[in-house]
Amino acid sequence: MKKKLFAAILLLMTTLVAACGGGSNETAQPAAQTAGDGAAQRPIKVGVTGGPHEEIMNKVKEVAKAQGLEIEVVVFNDYVLPNRALDNGETDLNSFQTIPFLEKFNEDHKTDIVVIGKTVTFPMGLYSTKHKSIDEIPEGGIAGIQNDPTNRARALQLYEAAGLIKLKEGVGDQATPLDIIENPKNLEFKELEAPFLARSLNNLDIASINTNFAMEAGYNPKRDAIFAEGPDSPYVNVIAARAEDKDNPTYLKLVEIYRSEEVKKFIEENFEGSVLPSW
Template identity: 80%
Template structure:
């Protein structure tokens, strides 16, 4: 009886040691075993999705399984990341991320820079910004970061003047000169391209412009230059910023194979940051 009891105790102790070892190994690999290298990456539909599908293809050859999760706005990808429903996301600029963290008390951080999508002004009625009429109704994004970016774009196009120094905090109330008395209509970013026929012009993010069938290099009547500070990023929760698996994914994203795909597939409408 004593020998049987001793054997049972030893078996229980061995099981506990094995379990602890498994937890420690999982912690060292970011909670993923060698057999389960599935990484969920949130993106917005359009170019971000297309690029991530290419990254997914390259990553598979490196032993990483990537699941691309598509969202249709600029809020849900960060909410999903914060809740742990996805592991990373790839859709936003640094100013947008900083503003989101400030407003939502989240701790999402940049793990790598990706691409730049030059924002453009589009119109189905006019061929140039000079043709936009007096009292024209023009669209801008309603989220704070893209709204400010859009207003800076209208300023660069010579349509308005903003209060000096407002930068990426600009709002329509900061317009100090509006020679054409343009009326600014704020809409959700994805809806601007769909509403273009009802506007004289609109600022549209490249991914949504392309999703609507517009070619940013041919169809925009004015666009940001290559020196735009609004580079996009891969982001993770702060607790995962040193995760080696996620760092490997960043390296794969920034590989020459992915860069070549971006340059050939988007023909200058999307610019690699490396």
């Protein structure tokens, strides 16, 4: 009798443990499996660079929350880590880069990151703390440019537009300092990581600086740049995702919220022409 009672108790305990184990497995599904299906979701992790991209995404986060969509903003301080984090699944989306930059990153790193929405344009500018105009840049001056291929080419095209150099015809977004065929002022080009250019202005005669890093350093691109890209710049910024997530309805909803009138008004009022909505 005791043996039968013991067996019954053992069977009951085994059944309860199995049931608890099954419940645990059910709730531990990866978030990617439930994203976009209307069920409870973890926040969407969006990688951004510090400065305007971060500020705008925080506004998007605020608007999205009112619509039941949770966003976690993950801030990076360079142009490589946001794509690496997206590619390896540490983030779900990112919002910091132009289309040429993304295409070059995919080519160099064999990644498959895609555009799911256009956002804003940050006109790149030429800045100087020593000289008030392009004409004042001295013979043999030191000119700072970004060291990543896409921004470096963009910067060289900006120097060309300012009349400081001339590039080989047709090099476009593949331009390097080796493609300079005319340099009337004999400028010495110094390549630095993009975030360091604004901090290094006192040691340079002139530098090309991305708007987000210029503003982070306290410069107003509209007021402080001595030359800048026009509104027709092809370097529009984008929201990017892994290729397998390009049709994720939750992520596309985030894009829709980003491109809303509420966010557009925020950009226009807070950046006063230094950041231009693309819609």
